[in-house]
Amino acid sequence: MATGAPVRIQEVARRAKVSSATVSRVLANKPHVRDELKERVLRVVQDMGYEPNRVARSLRVQRSSVIGLIISDVRNTFFQQLARAVEDIAYQNGYAVFLCNSDEDPEKESLYVNVLRAERVAGVIMSPTRETTKACKALLTAGIPAVAIDRSVLGTTLDSVITDNSEAAYKLVSHLIKQGHKRIGAVFSDLGITTGRERFEGHKRALREAGLPLDETLVKTGLPMDEDGYRLTKSLLESTPRPTALFTGSKLLTYGALHAIYDSSLMIPADIALASFDKLDWMPSLPSMSYAEQPAYDLGKAAMQLLLNRFETPSRAAQKIVLESTIHFDSSYKPTVADPP
Amino acid sequence: MATGAPVRIQEVARRAKVSSATVSRVLANKPHVRDELKERVLRVVQDMGYEPNRVARSLRVQRSSVIGLIISDVRNTFFQQLARAVEDIAYQNGYAVFLCNSDEDPEKESLYVNVLRAERVAGVIMSPTRETTKACKALLTAGIPAVAIDRSVLGTTLDSVITDNSEAAYKLVSHLIKQGHKRIGAVFSDLGITTGRERFEGHKRALREAGLPLDETLVKTGLPMDEDGYRLTKSLLESTPRPTALFTGSKLLTYGALHAIYDSSLMIPADIALASFDKLDWMPSLPSMSYAEQPAYDLGKAAMQLLLNRFETPSRAAQKIVLESTIHFDSSYKPTVADPP
DNA sequence: GTGAAAGCGCTAACAC
DNA sequence: GTGTTAGCGCTTTCAC
Numbered sequence: 001m002a003t004g005a006p007v008r009i010q011e012v013a014r015r016a017k018v019s020s021a022t023v024s025r026v027l028a029n030k031p032h033v034r035d036e037l038k039e040r041v042l043r044v045v046q047d048m049g050y051e052p053n054r055v056a057r058s059l060r061v062q063r064s065s066v067i068g069l070i071i072s073d074v075r076n077t078f079f080q081q082l083a084r085a086v087e088d089i090a091y092q093n094g095y096a097v098f099l100c101n102s103d104e105d106p107e108k109e110s111l112y113v114n115v116l117r118a119e120r121v122a123g124v125i126m127s128p129t130r131e132t133t134k135a136c137k138a139l140l141t142a143g144i145p146a147v148a149i150d151r152s153v154l155g156t157t158l159d160s161v162i163t164d165n166s167e168a169a170y171k172l173v174s175h176l177i178k179q180g181h182k183r184i185g186a187v188f189s190d191l192g193i194t195t196g197r198e199r200f201e202g203h204k205r206a207l208r209e210a211g212l213p214l215d216e217t218l219v220k221t222g223l224p225m226d227e228d229g230y231r232l233t234k235s236l237l238e239s240t241p242r243p244t245a246l247f248t249g250s251k252l253l254t255y256g257a258l259h260a261i262y263d264s265s266l267m268i269p270a271d272i273a274l275a276s277f278d279k280l281d282w283m284p285s286l287p288s289m290s291y292a293e294q295p296a297y298d299l300g301k302a303a304m305q306l307l308l309n310r311f312e313t314p315s316r317a318a319q320k321i322v323l324e325s326t327i328h329f330d331s332s333y334k335p336t337v338a339d340p341p
Numbered sequence: 342m343a344t345g346a347p348v349r350i351q352e353v354a355r356r357a358k359v360s361s362a363t364v365s366r367v368l369a370n371k372p373h374v375r376d377e378l379k380e381r382v383l384r385v386v387q388d389m390g391y392e393p394n395r396v397a398r399s400l401r402v403q404r405s406s407v408i409g410l411i412i413s414d415v416r417n418t419f420f421q422q423l424a425r426a427v428e429d430i431a432y433q434n435g436y437a438v439f440l441c442n443s444d445e446d447p448e449k450e451s452l453y454v455n456v457l458r459a460e461r462v463a464g465v466i467m468s469p470t471r472e473t474t475k476a477c478k479a480l481l482t483a484g485i486p487a488v489a490i491d492r493s494v495l496g497t498t499l500d501s502v503i504t505d506n507s508e509a510a511y512k513l514v515s516h517l518i519k520q521g522h523k524r525i526g527a528v529f530s531d532l533g534i535t536t537g538r539e540r541f542e543g544h545k546r547a548l549r550e551a552g553l554p555l556d557e558t559l560v561k562t563g564l565p566m567d568e569d570g571y572r573l574t575k576s577l578l579e580s581t582p583r584p585t586a587l588f589t590g591s592k593l594l595t596y597g598a599l600h601a602i603y604d605s606s607l608m609i610p611a612d613i614a615l616a617s618f619d620k621l622d623w624m625p626s627l628p629s630m631s632y633a634e635q636p637a638y639d640l641g642k643a644a645m646q647l648l649l650n651r652f653e654t655p656s657r658a659a660q661k662i663v664l665e666s667t668i669h670f671d672s673s674y675k676p677t678v679a680d681p682p
Numbered sequence: 683g684t685g686a687a688a689g690c691g692c693t694a695a696c697a698c
Numbered sequence: 699g700t701g702t703t704a705g706c707g708c709t710t711t712c713a714c
Contacts, residue, residue: 002708005482005484006709007707008708009707009709010708013696014698018684019684019685019686020689020707020708020711021684021685021686021710022683022684022685022707024683024708024709024710025683025709025710027707032683032684033683034683034684037684037687051455051458051459052459052707052708053459053461054398054460054461054708054709055396055399055400055405055460055461055706055707055708056400056502056706056707056709057707057709058396058690058708059397059400059689059691059692059706059707059708060392060689060690060692060707060708060709060710061690061708061710062690062707064396066659074415074421074424075418075421077416080415080416083415083442084442087442091702092641096460098437098439098440099439099440099441099442100440101424101440109434115391115437117392118392118393118394118395119395119396119407119437120394120395120396132661142347164687171577188350205576218705226623234595255623257689259623282567282596282600283624285603285626293699308580326701342696349691349692350691350692351691351692359700359701360699360700360701360702361691361692361693362693362694362700362701362703363699363700363701365692365694366693366700367695368699369693373699374699374700375699375700378699378700393691393692394690394692395692396690396691397691397692397693397706398691398692398693398694399692399706400690400691400692400705400706400707400708401691401692401693401694401705401706402692402693402694402706403706409710526689636696638690654712
């Protein structure tokens with residue numbers, strides 16, 4: 001225990017008077033080992049505090065027991081919950097999770113993908129940035145299973161777990177329209193990010209069904225980060241006439257938008273109504289607004305399960321899992337007509 | 342490129358008509374290789390898209406090029422900045438960073454430590470929870486260098502990078518006293534966490550020097566998380582007479598405290614003054630308060646440099662680096678006597 | 683049911 | 699300078 005050098009399987013074998021093959025079999029819970037030997041081995045393993053060298057094992061079996069998880073922004077609590085789920089399920093199945101943060105930066109992302117490939121991780125779960133396609137294909141051709149989470153990868157078919165972006169956006173914007181808003185500003189993620197694209201689709205559908213025209217000048221896109229949310233909302237608030245409602249397409253964009261709205265001394269919902277994606281984290285004064293709450297934990301859980309599943313059936317066709325968001329309407333809302341179920 | 346199996350060093354060697362040893366030397370930038378060969382090898386490496394198998398290398402050199410970083414709460418932007426710094430410096434030096442989140446849970450922490458040990462990581466940087474000592478010693482006896490960050494490990498001497506907790510706390514509380522406050526509530530991290538302990542020391546010193554008694558009922562401790570900040574502050578606000586000022590000992594505790602204060606419909610600083618550790622992230626309405634801003638990025642940078650340094654001189658004595666925080670006094674403050682420099 | 687031995691891909695000691 | 703080769707610690711045929 002106090003020794004520096006870690007104990008190896010051979011030493012365990014010698015002490016238990018068996019071969020290293022037997023020790024390996026016992027530890028892997030393989031059948032065909034006499035109970036007597038099994039017990040003896042386990043006792044010695046316990047005594048010597050033997051822990052298998054995972055590096056050696058990885059080299060031998062040509063696959064590590066590490067999962068790479070690349071998320072686009074660790075500051076976002078949405079991704080934190082998602083990561084938590086991935087970790088939970090991974091650990092339950094003997095995998096460790098290597099968390100990487102791409103920061104919405106395609107370069108950082110491909111750097112990480114390269115590292116993960118070189119480390120021969122067992123699989124990768126990632127929320128792709130705008131230009132992920134190449135990096136993702138590199139993984140797949142290297143034989144490393146990948147699962148897209150929260151966002152899809154354009155131009156590739158692979159396992160993915162996302163939410164019903166278009167539908168939730170449709171419901172939120174329809175709600176604004178029902179409240180009487182006609183001039184609705186919108187701030188989305190870059191349309192190269194599928195969440196931005198799909199939420200914009202829902203937005204357009206809501207307008208279309210209500211017979212409202214799409215005013216392109218009221219739609220802004222950028223990176224899903226506070227700074228862009230602030231900047232884009234600022235510019236929307238300066239347009240005349242000012243929009244009476246705002247739809248923000250992600251949590252961080254919403255924070256930035258709030259910042260801009262408060263900066264302009266506008267009140268929510270008196271001066272401007274707000275509907276957004278993602279539930280806001282606690283703040284001293286949460287505004288009265290509508291939002292779509294995405295099942296972040298379930299998203300991570302499903303992705304990890306999809307990956308485990310892929311390990312078992314490497315050749316099955318790609319699956320796309322779509323989870324539903326829960327829509328919360330602002331408290332000021334009194335429905336006059338029946339809402340869709 | 343389109344092939345599934347990754348290319349190995351032997352294949353590169355064959356194509357470049359050299360031995361694998363030469364390829365290895367070229368890639369490691371070792372001296373004693375003719376320029377002509379070097380070029381030839383690099384060209385083939387490029388052509389074939391060869392990337393060394395880091396698992397094999399790790400096994401051979403008995404050390405991986407992965408750094409484990411265990412932080413106690415990823416939701417805390419303080420730790421996020423710190424993690425960013427560790428990553429930056431690590432990458433610049435050819436290391437990948439394996440980010441682990443202990444969530445202030447000693448069990449999760451020791452689970453991670455075990456995984457990192459089994460993965461034979463090159464080193465570990467960690468912000469210890471309350472009961473880290475054992476896990477930490479296990480690392481060191483396994484020959485894996487460890488650096489404590491933000492918090493020290495009680496009962497062990499090892500490399501660590503922290504801030505001047507006691508001093509900053511002293512300044513903040515002295516400031517409250519100078520503003521005329523006599524009844525000052527305080528919320529700290531569990532005193533098993535060194536930041537809580539040291540900040541409490543500074544608090545006590547400020548009171549002592551001002552000739553104020555320490556009212557134990559005004560000092561609360563808990564886990565440095567929103568929930569405890571809320572709960573503990575609530576109980577402080579219910580004591581009579583109510584404290585006129587509050588000192589909160591960490592970012593998350595401060596958020597919880599704000600929540601409690603707003604819940605009680607109290608205004609800052611009119612009803613209660615606030616001094617806290619850590620700069621708050623943007624919020625719609627930032628209260629006027631004093632705070633100590635810790636150099637989070639520099640903390641991470643210093644820790645990683647300490648680790649790199651340790652790789653080069655494994656046997657040098659343990660170092661403790663203390664960085665200074667910047668104190669921001671609330672805007673309402675008009676100094677009447679000279680502040681300490 | 684158990685053991686002997688090969689080999690995963692790389693690096694470094696040693697030869698030349 | 700460069701090549702040959704042993705071996706890191708494990709798993710997994712293949713014998714028996």
